[in-house]
Amino acid sequence: MAETTEQIPVETGYASVGELRMYYEVYGDGPATPLLLLHGGLFDIQQQFGALLPGLSAQRRVIAADFQGHGRTNDIDRPLGIPDLTSDVVVLLSHLGLSGVDVFGFSVGGAVTIELALRHPELVRRIVVGSTSISPDGDRGGNMEAVAEMTVDMIAGSPMEQAYLAKSPHPDAEHLQTLLTKLGRILEHSPGWTDDEIASIAAPTLITIGDCDMVRIEHAAKFLRLRGGDVNGDFEGVPSSQLAVFPGTTHFFGLARTDLVLDTVLPFLDAPGVDEGTGDQER
DSSP states (O other), X not given: OOOOOOOOOSEEEEEEETTEEEEEEEEOOOSEEEEEEEOOTTOOHHHHHTTTHHHHTSSXXXXXXXXXXXXXXXXXXXXXXXXXXXXXXXXXXXXXXXXSEXXXXXXXXXXXXXXXXXXXGGGEEEEEEESOOSSGGGBOSSHHHHHHTOOGGGGTTSHHHHHHHHHOSSOSHHHHHHHHHHHHTGGGGOOOOOHHHHHHOOSOEEEEEEEESSBOHHHHHHHXXXXXXXSXXXXXXXXXXXXXXXXXXXXXXXXOOHHHHHHHHHHHHHSOOGGGTOOOOOO
16 A cells, blocks of 8 residues: 655546546646556555655646545445446546546556456556456455455554545445445456457556465466567567566555556556557557
8 A cells, every 4th residue: 555645636626427426636747648547445546546646747647536435536326346437437537538548547446447448448548457357266365355344343443444534525434334345245246357358458558466466476477468468578579568566565555665666657658659669569
């Protein structure tokens, strides 16, 4: 988990998605392709990306959003499912008048990033998918089971509970328990993707996991192969889709090593593509 910093956004607002009011923040105003940040379950903008925001927004406009029931976004009478969360993001990008953005999603946010790249390729240029399995068999087990059994009492006094009570439009234990229950059932509404679907994604993909993550290393390697990676780059060239395994890193603290994350993500986002004359394969 990234340690929170209090960088001041240049813009904040809400995008209306029916009864949902999706909160977002904007940082930076550089010339590079805008970057959308999508956090993981139980996190919010600052908890997930706070320490990364200064580096990420130094050369580009960064838009960060709170998902349904998280941070400053209200909850509604709807399960947490990846297709629905993705639809919310589509409305947000339309609200901001953006397309062809880069997207960096972690865990649940990574799943939304995949879904966005698959269903709305015109909205996405490159994607960074952190600690996300593409099918249920990619998880070691334990994390989602623990979330499914989680109660408000179990996280009492934690930074997550404190952030929820400080930011939520409905800061009470009943709504927090509803969020925990919905997160515990998210896989029921998010079965994953076929190999053919993953292979069909047009956007170059950076996959990141921890070496002791919830996601199996073998599964991340399969993800990479489906994206055109795991080749002998000396002879075939370096693919545009890549894999980074962060050492000594768990799922919960998947973005905690700020310098390492920035040194991995920024070169991927800034690398010239095939249309810029490098000859690398945008696949």
